[in-house]
């Protein structure tokens with residue numbers, strides 16, 4: 001298959017591109033390298049020494065013999081460039097990772113909120129619009145997040161995208177129930193997560209009106225760094241973010257453990273989150289590509305996660321492995337202190353996914369990533385300094401009322 | 412009250428601004444005049460001779476003694492200008508009409524789709540972001556549309572925004588039902604309508620995270636041209652769109668009747684739509700402003716419509732009044748041929764709205780608007796030339812399959 005990987009220079013996109021290339025697919029990476037510019041903006045770089053995209057592509061060709069295409073292109077801003085690229089490459093599938101993906105970054109300031117909404121909405125809409133215009137009938141696989149949902153609190157098991165509801169038609173008797181299927185309702189916990197709710201609406205519309213074939217992967221928080229492909233040469237190494245904006249909770253713990261700092265848990269640590277190892281992520285993307293919806297089908301939605309954990313249990317697990325201590329700090333997020341989370345993930349398990357469990361893979365991460373590259377870390381970058389509301393800004397009296405947000409589960 | 416009316420030079424915004432000013436409120440209009448540029452792009456102008464915004468403002472001061480502020484500003488593009496304006500004017504309320512609002516226009520081409528998504532999403536998000544940044548605690552009243560919904564087909568009565576659903580928690584017995592309240596699910600019929608679904612998500616998020624006070628008015632199709640205020644002087648006259656893009660179904664019929672053309676009904680005319688007279692619209696906006704939600708409340712959603720009609724019944728009504736004939740033409744939209752539509756509109760009726768009924772007001776429109784200004788019409792602009800899918804383009808064979816969209820009810 002010819003596959004375009006949008007955002008293929010990023011943390012998920014790069015190992016996914018290598019995995020697909022390794023399987024023999026013809027892969028072209030499309031990325032505007034904005035994530036690298038954000039590294040510069042934040043003064044924080046990947047813990048692991050990632051190479052330029054040019055060096056990565058060359059190294060992969062040397063190591064594997066497979067050619068990777070690369071186009072530097074802003075999917076949100078350069079629509080004409082995107083259309084030209086699609087017409088030139090004529091991909092059978094497009095995997096779309098090209099969005100701003102950090103919740104704390106999306107909450108930093110009005111400019112960051114606006115950038116996240118503008119970039120993510122226009123990136124997704126441009127891809128959809130271009131697929132219609134070019135009439136390629138390519139299968140679009142998008143990376144969404146489990147964090148679009150917030151009804152974990154009601155104790156309900158989150159289905160794969162849709163909910164069946166029974167309604168009584170106007171004027172009907174109570175027995176006259178009609179079954180209606182709807183998108184499972186969202187309740188996003190940050191501007192970033194909200195953009196994924198907007199994406200969902202865009203997908204539903206284009207699948208209905210234009211019969212685009214779309215799969216939306218509602219992904220849990222990724223952990224782990226290496227895949228079989230990125231391990232083959234240090235020039236292929238994947239990024240590892242540990243800063244307060246991009247570092248997801250587990251990576252921050254690993255980093256803290258590696259340098260002998262206490263693990264900082266936000267609030268009570270009672271938030272439950274969904275996780276998946278990076279090796280499983282690349283397998284899931286492969287499986288999704290091998291099972292496209294038919295033209296005219298509704299959007300396929302899969303929950304792409306393998307385990308759920310409470311944040312404080314995670315901290316204890318890392319502490320046990322590494323000997324670190326645990327410290328509670330105020331939560332910068334506006335969310336419920338404790339939440340339950342039950343998720344359906346039958347599709348990928350049925351299609352053959354064999355999950356890497358946290359208990360097995362964690363030690364490798366501490367030893368081979370966090371400790372190995374600890375000398376490169378800027379420890380001041382570990383704390384999260386973004387806050388969710390005006391009231392949480394340093395020096396704001398706690399008098400104004402805002403409603404507590406229901407649970408939110410993600411990066 | 413100090414009220415900022417975004418999009419206050421438009422078809423709804425102008426009469427709403429005058430009505431609020433007439434009530435004694437201090438009104439400032441904010442508009443980038445994009446609707447007038449679109450008139451030029453389409454080579455179609457308002458049937459009625461609308462004046463420049465400067466002349467309108469001057470005329471209103473002469474006629475009423477009330478000053479109207481005006482700021483030319485792009486709400487979607489000029490965020491800093493918007494923040495400066497809010498800080499200067501410090502409005503108690505913001506009424507937000509500033510979006511691209513024509514479904515056929517939004518479907519004309521990839522560029523029109525992209526403009527509509529970009530303009531509407533960023534306009535709404537900028538307003539929300541600026542209200543948080545400026546900490547004004549102004550009440551935001553937004554004009555949404557009934558066209559976000561598509562479950563009319565299930566025969567269900569559309570509630571005012573929310574749906575109660577009973578769910579069984581994970582591991583619970585069948586008796587353990589938990590009641591969850593969610594946004595009533597959407598099923599938009601065009602890119603334009605879809606942007607209003609995106610707006611809904613933005614509102615829900617900002618009400619929850621930042622406790623903004625927001626009312627979203629899900630409006631039916633407006634009919635009628637004059638209000639008590641716009642009638643006071645011809646320089647205050649409101650716009651009347653009759654072209655295939657912006658002219659809503661009733662206006663196109665009126666225009667056709669006025670010039671002795673057959674009334675062109677799309678498809679079987681079995682589509683049911685919700686309507687409201689322009690005088691009732693300005694009253695509803697007033698009522699909404701007088702009943703703001705409290706800080707921390709969820710978004711208030713009202714259905715702002717007074718009657719539903721099948722398109723073919725409307726055509727027959729206009730034909731009966733005017734003596735015109737009715738002609739069926741192919742439907743450019745991708746939608747079900749026939750749909751039912753039942754809508755709850757208790758809130759406004761309970762708050763004192765006395766609807767103007769179609770049967771009463773139509774004749775005035777034919778006589779005093781369509782016939783009176785018929786000499787200004789460019790009759791070639793009446794047909795709708797936008798189509799909803801590639802398959803509907805002239806010369807495309809009808810072989811490729813697209814799924815029939817469920818019912819869609821709007822302009």
Ligand SMILES: NC(=O)c1ccc[n+]([C@@H]2O[C@H](COP(=O)([O-])OP(=O)(O)OC[C@H]3O[C@@H](n4cnc5c(N)ncnc54)[C@H](O)[C@@H]3O)[C@@H](O)[C@H]2O)c1
Pocket residue numbers: 006007008009010011012013030031032033034035036073074075076077096097098099100101119123143144145146219220221222223248411
């Ligand atoms: N990392 C996680 O734990 C996680 C969890 C759930 C979902 N996801 C989703 O997976 C996707 C990839 O996440 P990631 O962790 O690899 O993030 P990342 O920031 O490392 O990678 C995103 C890539 O997209 C590129 N990009 C962004 N905007 C672009 C644009 N307009 N045009 C072209 N390229 C653009 C960036 O330069 C970057 O290389 C995201 O959509 C994210 O929401 C990630």
Ligand SMILES: NC(=O)c1ccc[n+]([C@@H]2O[C@H](COP(=O)([O-])OP(=O)(O)OC[C@H]3O[C@@H](n4cnc5c(N)ncnc54)[C@H](O)[C@@H]3O)[C@@H](O)[C@H]2O)c1
Pocket residue numbers: 417418419420421422423424441442443444445446447484485486487488507508509510511512530534554555556557630631632633634659822
């Ligand atoms: N007319 C109807 O039948 C109807 C029905 C349902 C809902 N609505 C909603 O009511 C609102 C107003 O509709 P209308 O019929 O008055 O449309 P309109 O096009 O006549 O008015 C919209 C006004 O907003 C301005 N505008 C657009 N984008 C802007 C931006 N980025 N910055 C500043 N100004 C901007 C335009 O110049 C125009 O004056 C829309 O949001 C529409 O969706 C209208």
